[in-house]
Amino acid sequence: MSQHTYKSSIDFITDLCFEYIETYSFQRGEEFEKNNQLNLSEYETLQRRKLRKNDLTSPQELKLNELKKLVGFTQYILNEEGEFHFSSKKINSFKSTDKEAINLKNILKTEINEIPDWLCAPKYRDAVVFYDKNNKIITSLNICLSCQYMETEMFNHINGDKLTYDLLKQxxxxIGHDVE
Structure with missing residues (x-):
């Protein structure tokens, strides 16, 4: 069983040594929403059939498991194999010394006085991927501006102040993200 970890955004960014970042937008847009609804519908149909008759063919079982990963769980910019989400679009790239990366560091260092506590599940639509000098991914930061929530990956939570999310949205x- 996975254990939840919680780290402040201040400790997260202070402990992180990176060469450059890339920002991504994902799970957005009309095409994504249309495909997501189709996937959800197909998942529900297969799931009902499995529960009622338990007569799925092998390809249908594989499809059900594939769809479950897409609609049954919170989606992250990187999956467990380190692959980017199919809907991800790289928006920008900045060296650690660029003003935008410095601004991001300062945002994540915002003093934490009030951690948002919404009761919704996050739907990550924005992410920052951090790279080392060898172009290897160090970590990613998945950000839900709606629920004001961040995770590096499943169960690895990053706590930020309410103001942090306002600053992240701005x-x-x-830098060109299509933030609602």
Missing amino acids: FFIE
């Missing part, structure tokens, strides 16, 4: 808008 940051993403300024």
Whole structure:
């Protein structure tokens, strides 16, 4: 069983040594929403059939498991194999010394006075991927601006102040993300 970890955004960014970042937008847009609804519908149909008759063919079982990963769980910019989410679009790239990366570091260092506590499940639509000098991914930061929640990966939570999310939203808008 996986154990939940919690780290402040201040400790997260202070402990992180990176060469550059890439920002991504994912799980957005009309095409994504249309495909997501089709996937959800197919998943529910297969799931009902499995529960009622338990007569799925081998290809149908594989499809059900594939769809479960897409609609049954919170989606992250990187999956367990380190592959980017199929809907991800790289928006920008910045060296650690660029003003945008410095701005992001400062945002994540915002003093934590009030951690948002919404009761919704996060739907990550924005992410930052951190790279080392050898172009290897160090970690990613999945950000839900709606629920004001962050995780590096499943069960690895990053706590930020309410103001942090307002600043992140402005940051993403300024660098070209389609933030609702």
